[in-house]
Amino acid sequence: GQQVMQIPQYQHVQEGEDFTTYCNSSTTLSNIQWYKQRPGGHPVFLIQLVKSGEVKKQKRLTFQFGEAKKNSSLHITATQTTDVGTYFCAGGGSQGNLIFGKGTKLSVKP
Amino acid sequence: KAGVTQTPRYLIKTRGQQVTLSCSPISGHRSVSWYQQTPGQGLQFLFEYFSETQRNKGNFPGRFSGRQFSNSRSEMNVSTLELGDSALYLCASSLGVQAYEQYFGPGTRLTVT
Numbered sequence: 001g002q003q004v005m006q007i008p009q010y011q012h013v014q015e016g017e018d019f020t021t022y023c024n025s026s027t028t029l030s031n032i033q034w035y036k037q038r039p040g041g042h043p044v045f046l047i048q049l050v051k052s053g054e055v056k057k058q059k060r061l062t063f064q065f066g067e068a069k070k071n072s073s074l075h076i077t078a079t080q081t082t083d084v085g086t087y088f089c090a091g092g093g094s095q096g097n098l099i100f101g102k103g104t105k106l107s108v109k110p
Numbered sequence: 111k112a113g114v115t116q117t118p119r120y121l122i123k124t125r126g127q128q129v130t131l132s133c134s135p136i137s138g139h140r141s142v143s144w145y146q147q148t149p150g151q152g153l154q155f156l157f158e159y160f161s162e163t164q165r166n167k168g169n170f171p172g173r174f175s176g177r178q179f180s181n182s183r184s185e186m187n188v189s190t191l192e193l194g195d196s197a198l199y200l201c202a203s204s205l206g207v208q209a210y211e212q213y214f215g216p217g218t219r220l221t222v223t
Contacts, residue, residue, distance in 0.1 A: 001169075033211065042200060042214040043153070088153065096207045097166045098143070102152035 002027050004091045006101030014109050019076040021104035023089035030092035032065050032072040037103070038085040046074075079108050112137065114203050114215035122221045128189040131218045135182050135203030141165075142184040143212065144176060147198040156199075159184055160207055188220075196222045 006023045013019050023032065031050045035043040047056055049065035049072065056063045062075045072091075076083055086103040093099050115134045123129050135142050144156040155168035159178035176186040182203070188195055198219050202212040 042216050043212070045211050045213065048211060095166060097155070097158065098212065100153040100155070
C-alpha cells in the first residue's frame with residue numbers, strides 16, 4: 001500500500017539552530033498535512049498544503065510541498081525549547097485516506 | 111466548541127480480555143478515525159468511519175473492530191487482548207473524510223498485563 005517515509009527519526013539540536021524534517025512518498029499525494037505532538041500530548045494540526053510547489057510560513061516554521069506532490073518538508077528557523085516534540089507529516093492517499101509518516105522527534109538543548 | 115473526548119483515559123486489562131473504547135467527536139464532525147500509537151511504530155491507522163459506515167481500514171487483525179453511531183460517536187473494540195496491544199489509542203475527528211484536517215482526542219492509554 002501507499003507509504004509516507006519521514007526522516008530523520010530523531011534530531012537533537014542546540015537552541016537557536018535550524019531544524020528540517022522531510023517526507024517522501026512513492027506516489028502522488030492529494031495533499032500533505034503536518035502535525036505536532038508534544039511529549040505526553042496528542043497530535044495537533046499545524047497546516048495543510050494542497051498545491052504543487054506550495055510554500056507556507058507560520059512564524060519560524062516553513063512548509064513546502066514538492067512540485068510532483070510526492071515530497072514535503074518542514075523547516076524551523078532558530079529553534080526554541082518550545083519546539084520540542086514529534087512532528088508528523090500525513091499525506092492524502094488515493095482512497096481519500098491519510099497516511100502518516102513515523103514522525104521526527106525533535107529535542108532542543110537550551 | 112468542545113474538543114474530541116475519549117473515555118476512559120487509562121485502562122489496565124489482562125491478556126484474553128476484551129475492551130471497548132469510546133470517542134465523541136467535535137460537534138458537526140462526521141468522520142472519526144482511530145489510530146494506535148506505540149513508541150516504535152508511530153501512528154498506525156486502524157479504521158475510519160464516516161456517517162456510520164467504515165470507509166477505510168488499516169492492517170490490523172479482526173480482533174480490532176469499531177462502529178459509529180448516528181450521533182457520530184464511535185467505539186472501538188479489541189477482543190482477546192494480547193500484550194502487544196498495549197498502546198495509546200487515539201481518536202480523531204474531521205468535518206469530511208479522513209483527508210481533511212484531523213482533530214485528535216487525548217487518547218486512551220491501554221496497558222495489557
